[in-house]
Amino acid sequence: DGGITQSPKYLFRKEGQNVTLSCEQNLNHDAMYWYRQDPGQGLRLIYYSQIVNDFQKGDIAEGYSVSREKKESFPLTVTSAQKNPTAFYLCATRQALNTEAFFGQGTRLTVV
């Protein structure tokens, strides 16, 4: 089955712990993006990557880290430095510039 797979769907974390969210795609898309959504709000860009081994900070990168070692994978680590990590996290991909972006089903992270 083709598409964008985010896992896990739900994630609970204790304060002070790092946690990694997975985003895998088999669409052969070059660009990948991580967004955060808070209740009742739009999406805000955390990090994005246009090619393997390269990524750029988005608007709210503090407290997050990413890697892009493979074209298919763009994991997001939420570190203990992120003060308000409880949110809905969405991964997106795009084939190239001037094409539409597609989103995964998201991961709901709750800090307990």
Place this chain on the structure above:
Amino acid sequence: GIQVEQSPPDLILQEGANSTLRCNFSDSVNNLQWFHQNPWGQLINLFYIPSGTKQNGRLSATTVATERYSSLYISSSQTTDSGVYFCAAANTGFQKLVFGTGTRLLVSP
């Protein structure tokens, strides 16, 4: 960077009614998309429409880039149309999509 504003923030309709959702953006764009977010949070692609008009069934969208707005038209609304509609635009080389805050639509039977 570019700013995106959506209106109205909330919309309540009777089933069968028509509606227009508006998206204004602050600068020229080279990418504009409309999404529907379902109750489970998934973003469903509706239109990729940096300019012009497109139609898909009961939905249609128009972007007038020179006037910096896009509109989404929903005709003969159904309860399954309920959810949040987002407009997202980009105007940089990397095409980082900037989202509006959405229009929350409730269609009652």
